[in-house]
Amino acid sequence: MTATVIIEAMNGFAEDKDQAKLIRTSVILPTLSRSEAVVLDFKEIQYATQSFVHALIGEALQRYGERALELVEFKHCSEAVRSAVELVVDYSLGGFVESHGA
Amino acid sequence: MKLFQHLGIDFDPGVTEYEEAGRFLPLTQVKTQADSSAVLANISAMLHLQHDPESLAAVRFCVSELLRNVLEHANSPDGAFVAAHRFTDKEPHRVTIAVADCGQGIAAHLARAHPEVGAADALAIRMAMRPGITGAQSTTYGTPDNAGAGLYITRSIAKGTGGYFFLYSGKAAYRLRRARSQDDMMELFPDPYQDKRGDRWLFPAPWLGTVCSVEIRTETIAHYENLVEWVFKQVPSRKSDARRIKFT
Numbered sequence: 104m105t106a107t108v109i110i111e112a113m114n115g116f117a118e119d120k121d122q123a124k125l126i127r128t129s130v131i132l133p134t135l136s137r138s139e140a141v142v143l144d145f146k147e148i149q150y151a152t153q154s155f156v157h158a159l160i161g162e163a164l165q166r167y168g169e170r171a172l173e174l175v176e177f178k179h180c181s182e183a184v185r186s187a188v189e190l191v192v193d194y195s196l197g198g199f200v201e202s203h204g205a
Numbered sequence: 206m207k208l209f210q211h212l213g214i215d216f217d218p219g220v221t222e223y224e225e226a227g228r229f230l231p232l233t234q235v236k237t238q239a240d241s242s243a244v245l246a247n248i249s250a251m252l253h254l255q256h257d258p259e260s261l262a263a264v265r266f267c268v269s270e271l272l273r274n275v276l277e278h279a280n281s282p283d284g285a286f287v288a289a290h291r292f293t294d295k296e297p298h299r300v301t302i303a304v305a306d307c308g309q310g311i312a313a314h315l316a317r318a319h320p321e322v323g324a325a326d327a328l329a330i331r332m333a334m335r336p337g338i339t340g341a342q343s344t345t346y347g348t349p350d351n352a353g354a355g356l357y358i359t360r361s362i363a364k365g366t367g368g369y370f371f372l373y374s375g376k377a378a379y380r381l382r383r384a385r386s387q388d389d390m391m392e393l394f395p396d397p398y399q400d401k402r403g404d405r406w407l408f409p410a411p412w413l414g415t416v417c418s419v420e421i422r423t424e425t426i427a428h429y430e431n432l433v434e435w436v437f438k439q440v441p442s443r444k445s446d447a448r449r450i451k452f453t
Contacts, residue, residue: 113246116262118269121238124350150262150429152269153437154355162349169448176451183262185452186434190442192450194352197443199337200395 106134107142110151110159117151117184123158131163135174146179156187157195164195206288207231227253229290236284241272244287252291252300260423263362263432264289264300267419270355271304277351279308279415291423298424299368307414311374326375327407334360334372334379334397336440354440359419361393361436364402368420376411380404383420390425393439 108130110117117123134141143159145151163171177188209216211232225231230251235241245265248254254261268287275285289302312329316322318339322329332338339353356372360381363370367384382402384390394400426432 113242114249116245116265116269118245118265118273119238119242120273120350127349150266150433152266152355153352153358154270154273157352157354158350161352165349172448172450176453178453180452182430183433186430186437188450188452190437190440191352192448193444194337194354194440194442196448197445199354200441200443 105140105142106130107144109144109147111147112151115147115149117145117148117155120154120158123155127159127162131160131175132166135163135167135171138174140174140176142176142178144178145181145184148184149181150183151187153187153190156184156191160188161191161195164192168196211286226251227291230288232286232288234284234286235272235275238273238276240284241269241276244272245269248289252289254291254300257423259426259429259432260300260421262429263366263421263423263426264302266433267302267359267362267421268304270359271302271417271419274355274417275304275306275308275415278314279306280314281306281308281414283307296424297367297422300421300423301418302421303416303418305414305416310411310413311415324375326377326411327405330372330374330377330379331396331398333374335395336442356417357395357440358436359417360397361439362432363419363421364393365390365432365436366420366422366425368422369418370420371418372416373408373412374415375413376407376409378406378408383422393436395441 108126131141230248233244249261272285285304285306287304291300311333312322312324312326315329315332334356336354336357339351360370367390369383370381372379379397397403
């Protein structure tokens, strides 16, 4: 069974991390724990902050690794949302590269 | 800007107050996510950015990240105070944003996960501006709620438009000056202290909390999507072409 979540935000700008956390804990993580698929539909969203996307999917990626990418589908992403998703996937699975000089 | 009103001081500066709509967002207190969302919803009208959606998106991104930082990390009973000003009369056309709090400050926040910070404000603000540093844990993968990349991305958006960035917490302050050239704008540094356009100070009088100010040069933003995509691709994360993200 596939769970579908339509992401909504005022003015098409997704930044409310409390909302992201609620979706993460109430839908994404429970669904993935059953090895079922999740569709995150961004058709109402034009822009999203990296923080919002992180709060939405970061924990799923860290907990389930590449397997999460097999189960989560990102639908109707604008270029800006797509960039944020790609960034969060990269550092959640690979980490940040340490910059030296500190 | 309503500063004295917030301070509870009855003060008449003896000047005519400008109509705020179209020019500036007066000093506004933000204590909850709902307050933050209201500011983000109103900022379009307050700064007359409804006809410049590219700049509006950049401004909203920075305001959102800065306010959320305060709500999550500052431990400030009074929350955050935000103000913004749009300049269109003479070049450079720009929006300046300032967010301040009187919370615990960056050093106290980071020291929980990074004991080496101690009370060293300069080290703390340097670390806070680098990607992947959070006060919740010492790894570089972030927590479920935070990646520790917000200040880095905000600084990068300011720089990518040619604007300035300023951060002050405790006794330490850092300023990234405006870019002088296209080359300046295009060079991002994960470590802010490696940026030649950066200045830093240790002031004798501390700011008990955190102040951050950002300038967005709206005239340079042709496409926000291109700007943010470029900034995101500069974040030093381990990328892999093998990862297949299902975009449909």
